[in-house]
Amino acid sequence: MSDATALGLWGIPLAVAAGAIRISTPFLFVSLGECLTEKSGRVNLGLEGTLVMGAMGGYGVSYLTGSAWLGVLAAGLIGAALGALHAWLCSKPRVNDIAVGIALMLFGVGLAFFLGKPLIQPTAPRLPAISLGFFSDLPQVRAALEVNALFLIGAALAPLLLWMLRRTRSGLVLRTVGESADSARAMGVDVNLVRRRATMAGGFLAGVGGSFLSLFYPGSWNEGLSSGQGLMAVALVIYARWNPVRCLAASLLFGGASALGPALQSVGVTWGYHLFNAAPYIVTLAILVAASSATRPLRDQPAELTLAR
């Protein structure tokens, strides 16, 4: 990240802040999607596959149609389709949702690499940036505040989802299914249908998060595009205690942490580059260890969730 070079040490917080906004967007979308799915009592560990498929599909559609926003839509629809596959498999008896997630992760990533081979060369139209840095004369600040509309959409979606979960009927049904499938059945709710919708919606969001990777930042399609953002979704949601607004905060934090290594490198601190890159994982593990207990479940965790039991 060259943003930091001219400003000396001040470049580090600036680059971290810029990274927090830029890198956090895929984190935000996958974690919101995973949050929604887990609220219904199922874990989708396959969002990494969904993310990469969304990145590939979004890029391909953007290239073919010339419209980046159509690419975003296509990425979401691909994600919803993968979510439907997950939900369908998990609705069968004796099928474990965690294992299905791992399988769909392998499948999605493999399929994306296979179908994406012809897309590595061509350049597709990218999503436009919104410049929020107009007040500043510093080019670094301006570059840092080149925000993408998807980030704003995601940031607005977080409180909206929280409101939906807390204040609407569909939110109540979703939470009931996640807390006690038996109670939901007694209420006459079709548990599998609710879970399928929640998983499809979660897949849609994760696909959109993937399209951000290929259509805005880094902004091209290649096989090293995702650095595990989809895998982190599950950890992020635990970290955010199944609250969409806290997902936003957690995503910003993880984005900032991911920007720390490159920012330090740009001012000449190369020691520990890889360790700083692993900072989000180490922090998540530390928080999990601190927040968990052997005798009671995690706070705010949907009771039907098989993951942390």
Place this chain on the structure above:
Amino acid sequence: MKLLPQALLGRETAEVIAIPVGALAASLLVFGAFVASQGANPLGVYYDMYRGAFGTWFSFQNTLLRAAPLMLTALCTALPARLGLIVIGGEGAVVVGGLSAASAALASRALGAPPVAVLAAMLLSGLAAGALWIGLAGALRVYRGVSETISSLLLNYIGIAILNHLVEGALRDPASLNKPSTAPIGAENALGNLPGVEVHWGLAYGVLACALCYVLMHRTTFGFAAAMSGGNVRAALLAGLPVKRLVVITCMLAGACAGLAGMVEVAAVHGRASASLVSGYGTTGILVAFIARHNPLAILPVALLLGGIGASGGLLQRTAQLPDATVNVLQGILFIAILASETLRGRPRAAREPEVRQAAPASAVA
């Protein structure tokens, strides 16, 4: 979830054989339709895969070379599965096992140890590092209630970061310019080939580990206690079984197997530790374990099959002009089909008995 056939006769056996084979055939059909939609001839692709995996002595040796680490990494998922745990940290355990094996080799070499001692040091440190790595995930599970799936997933990334940090820093061989790696362990310390074939001793380690794990998990009281804890943790606790200790020990054994795979990769294949250790064997091992239904003996043929699929990737690229990710697509389809086929198990019986709602997986380790 029952992990193993109790009786080796009758419908149980038919189920155990027929369902995975049926899932395999179904996924090959789906895969064939997929490659056909991509303009390739499915029969030609099947033939190329067979040729690339088992067709010649050369390709069969290549398959065996790939199967060896898969046997060990599959055990990393299969052993904890007996206790109802889903561990997906094989990749990280391979990496730390390989890294510490390389470090041990360099340290003992500096002390002037003979090759036998160097190899022994590598073996022990590879086993120990993997054991501690996955043992940590197991300990966090039983003492802190942290999901072993999530912690082992995170440990993968942390292990890879430690590897990259050390091979680009403290342990870097200044001579490795393009690809940062540790100093070579030395040709005299390398793990040699089995007599008469171009396949290293790692294959023997893999077969031996699977056999030992089978005996341990299916023929000893330890294995019985583990299966009991995985089946019903309350009953196990009431029976006075040390469930926590069982989990930690099983996870350590599992990690030791994957660490051994890392040691073999360093000692027999790469000759040094570098980012090449992150080769996907840990991930494919998860698939092998699930197809083998976590039975250590079934891992042997399944690892051979998956090793063969991996080995055929190169030939597919050359003859059918299919991308290298073709193999990953087939693996994904196979994994999905195997999981979906679980639901067919025991169907006729379910019709006779009253429907019992499947409770949450009976794996809640207290």
